[in-house]
Amino acid sequence: MSDNIRPVLAGQKALVVGIANDQSIAYGCARAFRTVGADLAITWLNDKARPHVEPLAQELGAQITAALDVSVPGELEAVFELIQRLWGRLDILVHSIAFAPKQDLQGGLLDCSAEGFSRAMDISCHSFLRMAKLAAPLMQDGGTMFAMSYYGANRVVPNYNVMGPVKAALEASCRYLAYELGPRGIRVHAISPGPLKTRAASGLKDFGLILNEAAQKAPLGELVDIMDVGFACAYLATPLARRITGGTVYVDGGANIVA
Template sequence: MSDVRPILDGHNSLIVGIANDQSIAYGCATAFRAAGADLAITWLNDKARPHVEPLGEALGAEIMAPLNVENPGELEALFDQIGARWGRLDSLIHSIAFAPKEDLQGGLLDCSAAGFARAMDVSCHSFVRMAKLAAPLMKDGGTMFAMSYLGAERVVANYNVMGPVKAALEAACRYLAFELGDKDIRVHPISPGPLATRASSGIKDFSRLLNDAASQSPLHELVDIDDVGSACAYLASPYARRITGGTIYIDGGANIVA
């Protein structure tokens, strides 16, 4: 990504959700770093750390820390660390989602109440909690991103419980954009086309989604993590200072095709 201009010089960005070098969050991290941003990144747990920490080191991340949003106190500790080290934050990227496998792979009617609640907490409400902690650090304004998918607004076979959950996430982004707009904080729900990430491996017949996306989108190409990262870097820059709240599709135009 050597052709990216340093449009984010002096920018501090927290990127949550890197699992490996195929993660959407990693595509965002590389794009933001190439654009001049300083990075804070997280890993989920001790099992994930050996896969994520070397990526952060290679990117020169100034802050690296564990974050499991289901563990009490970890989110607050992370933002305390950011406040102590940087004193401010310019962007937040939330790229995490989870549903228990048995609830994800069954239809919505068969999803348990506990599984639905857990999917909603990790995949949606954690973004609201992050936004509440991030906003006071965005002293000169900022940008928040949450990763969604087309299944939030139309039925996608086998997406199941994650459809309603992502719909809630997009709605949360709209309401946060409204509430935080007077602080010059912009909020973007990002809807990439299907990507072959570790998270997507839990979706039944995911390869069919990839094939359909490539064949049906106007550009007839799949997007990749660099496409998502570059678009988010632009949206975090002053060039996009009047854009907020609406879902941004990075899918080769697939969302316009019935």
């Protein structure tokens, strides 16, 4: 980290959801926000994940920590009640969670079960809408919301399967939320990183081939890392980006522009 980075988000309150380990995109976002001065609230999925995430939260000086499985009734509401009680407001929300049952993810779209499709959509997309509904009242002076997408939302990526339609729905949700929340000074961004070696990506078949192709296609000639994504989000959360909302922001070394 450069010593010249200024605390441009000093005093801002950021909730980051989706850290699984120190390779997570969400962890890159949390580190970047903390580097520029934001206060953090960090969640882990469950008791199994806690030993991997809690030390990272402590390292970053997170003021609020909690368990959050968006598929468990009441846990999401409990997190926002805690934020309301301890902070009384929220400025930044990062949704970086996605899930599809393995058999539905690794099979073709035609073979995806209705139950698997519904679960993937609920956890990966609709949970962002539920978070936004709870976060918006806490963003009384405006704020910024982020959801993590991928290139497979608008172009076919072999083996991405059911997550393609799900991420497309997520990007559309970001656009509609940006429209609805804009009058309240709340900006919404879909962030589309290039492929990264995260635990979630390891579930994709032939993911190594996707990584190699992305590096070859990218005009900058290399893959991005989680801090590239984090600092892009940090910038978008500052007043410097106050007139940017509703779009899909690619952080992929330019790979998305190459056919």
